Amino acid sequence: MKLLEHEAKALLRAAGLVTPVGELATTAEQAAEIASRLGPVAVKAQVRIGGRGKAGGIRLADDADAAGHAASGMLGQHLRGELVESVLVEQKLDIAHERYLAVAIDTSAGCPVVLYSAAGGVDIEDDVSLVQRAAAHPTRGLDPADADAVGAELGVAPHVVTSLVAAFNDLDAVLVEVNPLVITVDGAILAADGKIELDDSAGYRQGSIAEDEHADVTTQLEAAAAAIGLRLIELGGNVAILANGAGLTMTTMDAVAFAGGRPANFLEIGGDAYTKAVPALELVLRQEGVKSLLVNFCGAFARCDVMTAGVLEAWETLQPDLPIFFSVHGTGQDEARAMLRERLGIEPFERMEDAVAAAVAAAEVAS
Amino acid sequence: MIVRSGDKVVVHGLTGNQGSFWAERMRDYGTNVVAGVSPKKAGTEHAGLPVTATAVDAAALTGIDVSVLFVPAQAVKSSVDDAVNAGAKLIVILTEFVPVHDTMRYVARANEAGTQIIGPNTAGVVTPGEAFVGFMPAFDGRIFQPGTIGVVSLSGSLGTLACLELTRAGLGQSAFLGVGGDPVSGTSSARALQELVDDPATDGIVLIGEIGGTKEEDAAEIVATTNKPVVSFIAGAAAPEGRKMGHAGAIVAGNTGTHASKRSALTEAGAVVVDVPWSIPATLAEMLA
Numbered sequence A: 001m002k003l004l005e006h007e008a009k010a011l012l013r014a015a016g017l018v019t020p021v022g023e024l025a026t027t028a029e030q031a032a033e034i035a036s037r038l039g040p041v042a043v044k045a046q047v048r049i050g051g052r053g054k055a056g057g058i059r060l061a062d063d064a065d066a067a068g069h070a071a072s073g074m075l076g077q078h079l080r081g082e083l084v085e086s087v088l089v090e091q092k093l094d095i096a097h098e099r100y101l102a103v104a105i106d107t108s109a110g111c112p113v114v115l116y117s118a119a120g121g122v123d124i125e126d127d128v129s130l131v132q133r134a135a136a137h138p139t140r141g142l143d144p145a146d147a148d149a150v151g152a153e154l155g156v157a158p159h160v161v162t163s164l165v166a167a168f169n170d171l172d173a174v175l176v177e178v179n180p181l182v183i184t185v186d187g188a189i190l191a192a193d194g195k196i197e198l199d200d201s202a203g204y205r206q207g208s209i210a211e212d213e214h215a216d217v218t219t220q221l222e223a224a225a226a227a228i229g230l231r232l233i234e235l236g237g238n239v240a241i242l243a244n245g246a247g248l249t250m251t252t253m254d255a256v257a258f259a260g261g262r263p264a265n266f267l268e269i270g271g272d273a274y275t276k277a278v279p280a281l282e283l284v285l286r287q288e289g290v291k292s293l294l295v296n297f298c299g300a301f302a303r304c305d306v307m308t309a310g311v312l313e314a315w316e317t318l319q320p321d322l323p324i325f326f327s328v329h330g331t332g333q334d335e336a337r338a339m340l341r342e343r344l345g346i347e348p349f350e351r352m353e354d355a356v357a358a359a360v361a362a363a364e365v366a367s
Numbered sequence B: 001m002i003v004r005s006g007d008k009v010v011v012h013g014l015t016g017n018q019g020s021f022w023a024e025r026m027r028d029y030g031t032n033v034v035a036g037v038s039p040k041k042a043g044t045e046h047a048g049l050p051v052t053a054t055a056v057d058a059a060a061l062t063g064i065d066v067s068v069l070f071v072p073a074q075a076v077k078s079s080v081d082d083a084v085n086a087g088a089k090l091i092v093i094l095t096e097f098v099p100v101h102d103t104m105r106y107v108a109r110a111n112e113a114g115t116q117i118i119g120p121n122t123a124g125v126v127t128p129g130e131a132f133v134g135f136m137p138a139f140d141g142r143i144f145q146p147g148t149i150g151v152v153s154l155s156g157s158l159g160t161l162a163c164l165e166l167t168r169a170g171l172g173q174s175a176f177l178g179v180g181g182d183p184v185s186g187t188s189s190a191r192a193l194q195e196l197v198d199d200p201a202t203d204g205i206v207l208i209g210e211i212g213g214t215k216e217e218d219a220a221e222i223v224a225t226t227n228k229p230v231v232s233f234i235a236g237a238a239a240p241e242g243r244k245m246g247h248a249g250a251i252v253a254g255n256t257g258t259h260a261s262k263r264s265a266l267t268e269a270g271a272v273v274v275d276v277p278w279s280i281p282a283t284l285a286e287m288l289a
Helices: A005-014 A028-038 A064-074 A122-126 A144-154 A158-170 A200-206 A220-227 A246-258 A271-275 A277-286 A304-318 A333-344 A352-366 B017-029 B055-062 B073-086 B100-113 B156-168 B189-198 B215-223 B259-269 B277-288
Strands: A022-025 A041-045 A058-061 A087-091 A095-106 A111-117 A132-135 A173-184 A189-191 A195-198 A232-234 A239-243 A265-267 A292-299 A324-330 B008-012 B032-037 B049-052 B066-069 B090-093 B116-118 B124-127 B131-134 B146-153 B173-178 B204-210 B230-235 B272-274
Touching: A005 A087, A005 A158, A005 A173, A005 A195, A022 A028, A028 A041, A028 A064, A028 A087, A041 A064, A058 A064, A064 A087, A095 A144, A095 A158, A111 A144, A111 A158, A111 B100, A132 A144, A144 A158, A158 A173, A195 A200, A200 B073, A200 B100, A220 A232, A220 A277, A239 A246, A239 A265, A239 A277, A239 A352, A246 A265, A246 A292, A246 A352, A246 B156, A246 B204, A246 B230, A265 A277, A277 A304, A292 A304, A292 A333, A292 A352, A292 B156, A304 A324, A304 A333, A324 A333, A324 A352, A324 B156, A352 B277, B008 B017, B008 B055, B008 B073, B017 B032, B017 B131, B032 B055, B049 B055, B055 B073, B066 B073, B066 B131, B073 B090, B073 B100, B100 B116, B146 B156, B146 B189, B156 B173, B156 B204, B156 B230, B156 B277, B173 B189, B189 B204, B189 B215, B204 B215, B204 B277, B215 B230, B215 B259, B230 B259, B230 B277, B259 B272, B272 B277
Parallel strands: A239 A292, A292 A324, B008 B032, B008 B066, B032 B049, B066 B090, B090 B116, B146 B173, B146 B204, B204 B230, B230 B272
Antiparallel strands: A022 A087, A041 A058, A041 A087, A095 A111, A095 A173, A111 A132, A173 A189, A173 A195, A232 A265, B124 B131, B124 B173
8 A cells, every 4th residue: 555645754754764854735725725834845745656756746836825825737637547635735844865775675584674875855766776775684684784875875874774674564565765864964864755654464463554544546447347346447348357366367358469369458366355256247347338248267275166157147248249268178167068058058168268269259250 | 396295284274264265175185284373263173273372383293294274464474483483395375465564584594404495476386186385276177187287376366267277178287376465475386487497296387477576587688598388368458557466466667567568578488379368278288299
């Protein structure tokens, strides 16, 4: 789960870091009012998409009028597809140096890793070779010598580094990034921007941190799917896909594309979702432009017969006018195939590639 | 991590639905399931097996080689600690949605103790004709047959498909090693590949990967060290950028974890990367000839 900047900064402050003086505004009037008290400010759109600055989501304002104007240009607008509902109005800093400091996960090594560079700011994204790394042990943390070295490189006290690592662990974060970590002309050290991403799997023990749960959805249908615990990604093609397991579902998309077709979606109903075939089918059929449906079950933990029964139930209820193609193997396949023969009068394809080819051909014909 | 029929397997969460169902299937297949761990039912018998409160107790009662975890995410870390204390050589973690910080901690601990962890978020391991641990349908002879092809896979469903294709082509499997789909895993694809490279009963290797992360790039380093044929399929060539698929792992960000980067790393190391899973058997057969 990605947090908004102001949410991340609240957590950074709780961890002992200092952030610029600033307040949240949801209207242009509020933004102006805040600026009237703070003097020259930066008006920053609160969004989770990256590259906000380059997309015009950060504007400097010398006075209240300018701040109000900047805010009204952002609030209620979409920045790279994301609606801007609030802006952070922050006192402008007298910047001497911008550093980069982050804690992330080194997945190969299985440990937290401190990423740092004396060359912070927007340009760091263009040249990762400037970023240095210091591994932290999962239980023993960062070696004091490494904390000293990182601090020395950035020109900050080591405890700034260790505080960030501690916050990373305590929050069950997968990313805590401060870019830029600013050293002002007066020598003050502030987290001028903050980005925190939390492990969704740890939600049960972290309580409510963000204002609202924000799933990675870009369409209404994807949001509807997320609301019932399903992961739908709309791709705009004409061969709708239903499969179990992310790996098999991605493979089915790959196979459709390789056969010259256009996959309409990613939607997998394995794991915990394998009893959700009914709502899953409803969702994929609501996509525009779908001309055929390819169902690919390779059951291990997920039972083919349960998933197929769900698909049939939905099919018989919705009665869509759409050609449907099945490939069914693994746990419960015999029962599943018998169901398909009895209730739909169809024989599932023995080879997945034949089901793919048939679904693609049918979509072409209907388009 | 290639399980044998003599390995003593302790089932954590034996008395739950999934634990019960799969413990029976494992045993029927030939896996030496010896006990179950379930604190609330300790001291009783379940499906003909003694139930203990901890793996340490089970080890004292029956001995232990392998722990398999059918427990909820919140209980995984403590179960792993228990299994390490009990002296298990291998711990198979099936659970999905385990907090990554827990995984980093218990994997570090297990590594220091010399215990191998497979998973989390894995469908398990299969040694066709001998034993299986987890919930892969090993008993389905249309999918799994003994042979000399070793399979490493991030995905249970896709791994099942790969073995189905191999069995159809008369290429049985020496072992199926499901490393699981989480970004941090106890056993990496590289480590599992090394196991197959070192296994005298394995002549050819299939590596099933996915976009996101660097598992396949890391595995390429192992591929470069062996003469055994390696064929790979990487799911996600057609996946949209920046969208997370599966709850974790499969996300491509910028240049890292792309299909292209994995394909080129593996190809340069000497593996053959195929576009669709059903090309695997013919490609492998050609390389073995």
